[in-house]
Amino acid sequence: MSPAALRVEKVTVRYGNTVAIEEASLEADRGEIIGLIGADGAGKSSLLHAIAGVGRFQGEILFEGHAYHSPKEAEPLKPHIGLMPQGIGLVLYRNLTVGEHLDFFADIRNLKRNEAFLSYRERLLEMAGLAPFTDRPAGKLSGGMMQKLSLICTLLHRPKLLILDEPTTGVDPLSRLELWEILDNIRREEGTVALISTAYMQEAARMDRIHLFDSGRIIARGTAEALLAGVRNYSYEPVPCPSERCIQTGHYTYALDPIDAPKKEPTLEALFFVHALQEGRRIPPIEVSPRESDEAIPSLVMEARGLTKRFGSFVADDHIDMRLQSGEILGLLGANGAGKTTFIKMLLGLYPIDGGELTLLGRPIRSAEDRRHLKSRIGYVSQHFALYKDMTVRENLLYFAQMHRLPLTRALPRIQRLAEELGFAPYMEALPSELPLGINQRFSLAAAILHEPVVLFLDEPTSGVDAIARSQFWQLLQRLKEVWGIAILITTHYMSEAEYCDRVVLLKQGRKIADDTPQHLMARYPEAKSFEEAFLQLYKEKVI
Amino acid sequence: MNWGVVRAYMRKEILELLRSKMIIIVYILPTFIIILFGYGIRLEVTHARTLIIDHDQSKLSRDLTERFMHSRYFDARLFRGTEQEALHRIKQAKTEILLIIPQGFERRLLHGLRGEIAAFVDGAFPIRGETMSNYVKGEIFHAAQSVAPDLAPRITLDNRNLFNQAMRDEDAIVPGLFGLILLVAPAILSALLIVKEKEEGTIFNFYASPVRKSEFLLAKLTPAFLLHSLNILILFLWATWLFQVPFRGSFTLYWLASELYILISLGIGLLVSIVTRTQIVAIVLTVIITIIPGFLYSGMLMPISSMSGESVIEAHIYPVMYYNHIVYDAFLIGQGLDAPKIRLYLLILTLYAAAILALGSALMKKELR
Numbered sequence: 001m002s003p004a005a006l007r008v009e010k011v012t013v014r015y016g017n018t019v020a021i022e023e024a025s026l027e028a029d030r031g032e033i034i035g036l037i038g039a040d041g042a043g044k045s046s047l048l049h050a051i052a053g054v055g056r057f058q059g060e061i062l063f064e065g066h067a068y069h070s071p072k073e074a075e076p077l078k079p080h081i082g083l084m085p086q087g088i089g090l091v092l093y094r095n096l097t098v099g100e101h102l103d104f105f106a107d108i109r110n111l112k113r114n115e116a117f118l119s120y121r122e123r124l125l126e127m128a129g130l131a132p133f134t135d136r137p138a139g140k141l142s143g144g145m146m147q148k149l150s151l152i153c154t155l156l157h158r159p160k161l162l163i164l165d166e167p168t169t170g171v172d173p174l175s176r177l178e179l180w181e182i183l184d185n186i187r188r189e190e191g192t193v194a195l196i197s198t199a200y201m202q203e204a205a206r207m208d209r210i211h212l213f214d215s216g217r218i219i220a221r222g223t224a225e226a227l228l229a230g231v232r233n234y235s236y237e238p239v240p241c242p243s244e245r246c247i248q249t250g251h252y253t254y255a256l257d258p259i260d261a262p263k264k265e266p267t268l269e270a271l272f273f274v275h276a277l278q279e280g281r282r283i284p285p286i287e288v289s290p291r292e293s294d295e296a297i298p299s300l301v302m303e304a305r306g307l308t309k310r311f312g313s314f315v316a317d318d319h320i321d322m323r324l325q326s327g328e329i330l331g332l333l334g335a336n337g338a339g340k341t342t343f344i345k346m347l348l349g350l351y352p353i354d355g356g357e358l359t360l361l362g363r364p365i366r367s368a369e370d371r372r373h374l375k376s377r378i379g380y381v382s383q384h385f386a387l388y389k390d391m392t393v394r395e396n397l398l399y400f401a402q403m404h405r406l407p408l409t410r411a412l413p414r415i416q417r418l419a420e421e422l423g424f425a426p427y428m429e430a431l432p433s434e435l436p437l438g439i440n441q442r443f444s445l446a447a448a449i450l451h452e453p454v455v456l457f458l459d460e461p462t463s464g465v466d467a468i469a470r471s472q473f474w475q476l477l478q479r480l481k482e483v484w485g486i487a488i489l490i491t492t493h494y495m496s497e498a499e500y501c502d503r504v505v506l507l508k509q510g511r512k513i514a515d516d517t518p519q520h521l522m523a524r525y526p527e528a529k530s531f532e533e534a535f536l537q538l539y540k541e542k543v544i
Numbered sequence: 545m546n547w548g549v550v551r552a553y554m555r556k557e558i559l560e561l562l563r564s565k566m567i568i569i570v571y572i573l574p575t576f577i578i579i580l581f582g583y584g585i586r587l588e589v590t591h592a593r594t595l596i597i598d599h600d601q602s603k604l605s606r607d608l609t610e611r612f613m614h615s616r617y618f619d620a621r622l623f624r625g626t627e628q629e630a631l632h633r634i635k636q637a638k639t640e641i642l643l644i645i646p647q648g649f650e651r652r653l654l655h656g657l658r659g660e661i662a663a664f665v666d667g668a669f670p671i672r673g674e675t676m677s678n679y680v681k682g683e684i685f686h687a688a689q690s691v692a693p694d695l696a697p698r699i700t701l702d703n704r705n706l707f708n709q710a711m712r713d714e715d716a717i718v719p720g721l722f723g724l725i726l727l728v729a730p731a732i733l734s735a736l737l738i739v740k741e742k743e744e745g746t747i748f749n750f751y752a753s754p755v756r757k758s759e760f761l762l763a764k765l766t767p768a769f770l771l772h773s774l775n776i777l778i779l780f781l782w783a784t785w786l787f788q789v790p791f792r793g794s795f796t797l798y799w800l801a802s803e804l805y806i807l808i809s810l811g812i813g814l815l816v817s818i819v820t821r822t823q824i825v826a827i828v829l830t831v832i833i834t835i836i837p838g839f840l841y842s843g844m845l846m847p848i849s850s851m852s853g854e855s856v857i858e859a860h861i862y863p864v865m866y867y868n869h870i871v872y873d874a875f876l877i878g879q880g881l882d883a884p885k886i887r888l889y890l891l892i893l894t895l896y897a898a899a900i901l902a903l904g905s906a907l908m909k910k911e912l913r
Contacts, residue, residue: 049912052751052752053752053911054748054751054752054911054912055911055912056911056912071751071909071910071911072910075754075910078752078753078754079754081752082752083748083751083752085745085748085752087745090744090745090746090748091745091746091748091749092746093556093560093746095559095560095563095564096556096559096560096563100556100559103552104552104553104555104556105749107548107549107551107552107553108549108552108553108749108753108755109753109754110546110548110549110754137563
């Protein structure tokens with residue numbers, strides 16, 4: 001057997017005192033797609049930057065017989081490396097057109113404009129579906145188109161080592177599929193070594209070998225099938241845990257010791273749970289005590305009719321109808337730029353409404369005055385967790401309590417109770433920046449429910465959070481719904497999270513294309529194996 | 545060095561500058577500063593509101609009063625009230641100068657005695673007050689000399705030169721602004737061109753490609769250099785046409801020194817871009833480290849020769865002093881390269897530019913931080 005094209009040996013990346021990735025090793029052959037899966041901050045990007053020769057590291061990387069230990073030593077390999085860093089349209093210049101991008105990337109790579117190049121360029125444009133848009137500035141492309149443009153710009157010089165950092169995160173399902181098709185074609189034709197990180201477990205099926213990342217380490221590796229085989233014995237239908245070394249999530253129970261329950265076919269997420277259990281981490285189920293206030297909750301919490309928001313000529317939300325009932329978790333799903341955040345901001349009064357009618361808690365909303373009385377009954381967690389970075393967790397919570405005019409005698413015990421129930425009590429004296437993302441997320445939720453609202457709006461709270469924290473967060477929302485009986489509206493770009501919702505609304509380019517229970521939606525597409533696939537079908541059908 | 549790569553990168557920079565409208569700032573900012581400061585800074589005093597109480601009522605006192613009334617430096621009028629009332633008006637800031645000519649002023653002088661005029665000057669703004677009291681002394685001396693030349697020697701004045709400023713304010717201020725403007729503007733542009741890519745993430749196109757550091761820097765700094773070279777002419781035109789500042793020296797020397805100075809400014813921008821990650825921080829930092837020295841050591845407010853201690857050292861560390869000396873010479877004096885000091889300063893500017901650009905390119909790394 002010939003030696004592997006790429007060999008990464010014991011690579012460690014540090015930023016100051018924090019270790020981003022520790023002693024990571026991996027190998028890759030020509031034509032292989034190597035997957036890196038894990039949450040934000042698990043070390044995927046740091047490792048990819050090291051391999052691409054753009055960040056410093058310790059250890060050794062060998063590509064096609066050339067060893068390097070620093071960005072400087074990697075310099076001779078750069079003509080053969082293609083890197084697409086994380087972030088939608090990150091490497092694009094918003095004022096340059098699609099055509100100018102291709103010219104620029106060809107020029108800085110010093111490519112000859114011969115027959116072969118021009119036909120390859122045409123082919124890439126065709127594959128990406130960008131051929132009709134060569135004169136359009138990159139700033140005016142959709143998120144999916146931006147990612148496809150970034151990808152073909154990265155492929156233009158036919159790299160032998162292709163490094164893609166979360167190319168599909170936040171991109172609509174159709175564009176994601178197209179991105180994967182381009183990749184599949186290229187690696188087969190060119191024999192490219194492709195390293196691809198992703199936040200979506202479902203994409204693992206497209207990868208030849210997978211590496212699972214958890215807090216700076218690679219915790220498992222192998223083909224998807226082999227990895228699943230390793231955890232199949234521990235995955236059961238969701239039943240209460242009979243013993244320690246066991247964890248129950250929304251749809252599974254994972255137990256290291258055999259339990260008396262039917263087995264259930266696991267997904268790759270199981271690996272994170274089983275790994276945590278094997279490491280001896282205990283993940284107790286989440287309980288929530290009843291709310292103190294006995295305020296009645298209206299059955300229809302929010303009703304929007306024809307809600308519309310325009311930014312200039314761009315329609316962010318186009319005549320959206322939506323109803324939110326108490327005791328319901330409504331998932332607002334869609335890709336980046338589909339209009340989810342804009343919709344929530346209209347509900348909150350952060351954006352003026354350009355058209356349509358909105359009724360909140362039985363009160364028609366026409367002016368700011370109408371909203372003033374509602375503030376104390378609404379809870380909101382924003383995309384970027386609106387916490388004060390220079391105050392400790394306790395200080396933040398006290399501040400929010402005071403903002404809601406909660407007397408200290410009631411605020412203090414309530415903060416303590418929430419801290420214990422939501423599991424961040426040990427972090428009360430820490431600053432938000434020192435906390436893991438998952439803890440920050442729960443503490444933000446605590447700040448939003450401190451005043452016991454009757455409706456909760458959450459804007460992408462699970463983005464980038466690891467599988468265990470995500471599952472716990474959904475469990476927490478489930479409990480809040482059940483015990484408090486409140487209504488919850490949550491946005492997410494993870495289509496797979498639809499399964500946790502009672503009802504989902506799917507947005508595409510500002511329009512509503514589905515509004516139903518997940519079960520009904522799945523029933524409509526019997527051939528679909530997952531929510532991902534069902535939504536993909538929906539997306540294909542509803543052409544806007 | 546691969547010129548195709550440099551050209552492609554430069555082409556992109558120019559397109560972005562044009563389409564993002566940043567090009568407007570490149571040409572508005574220098575003009576804005578020269579007009580703002582050129583009109584805004586006034587060191588000379590004109591039309592000082594003056595009251596004169598004439599207790600003497602002699603020919604000499606009336607001639608003296610007449611002189612003040614016809615001077616463009618004073619808005620003088622006779623005051624019929626009491627001294628207390630007049631002094632009160634200074635307190636109310638309704639009057640800036642009060643002159644009291646005592647009874648028997650002319651007679652005392654004619655008898656060979658010393659004549660004394662009381663002058664009260666509003667000292668709320670010390671520099672303005674100092675200037676006004678010098679003007680008063682000068683005006684009295686002049687008046688006395690022309691009205692009664694034989695009496696003049698008995699009025700002693702030791703600082704008459706101060707009044708007879710041949711230099712207009714524009715001539716003193718406007719050339720001094722060049723050293724400020726051409727230090728601030730190119731630095732901001734070069735820092736922004738680099739930091740913008742860092743902030744938005746497009747810097748990865750440089751990091752992950754075979755583009756060399758020298759090619760990247762050349763592509764970033766050349767457009768900034770060329771665009772700002774035009775400002776050398778624009779500033780020259782504003783100075784000579786709008787502010788009517790004479791130009792007595794060599795334009796070539798002025799142009800050469802300015803180009804060198806722009807290179808220094810670009811180097812400062814480059815250094816700023818190395819330590820900053822966001823455009824806003826880059827702008828603030830550039831403004832702080834360029835405007836303050838650019839203003840203080842311009843020679844506008846205070847000649848370097850009258851500075852002492854640490855400020856002399858600081859003045860010599862910043863490039864402003866050397867450049868301004870050459871510019872003032874080119875506009876007002878015209879010695880040019882005949883003067884050894886100008887030759888030395890030109891050499892210092894050259895070395896300065898080379899050193900700062902070398903330092904910047906050495907410190908810049910082609911990798912993430």
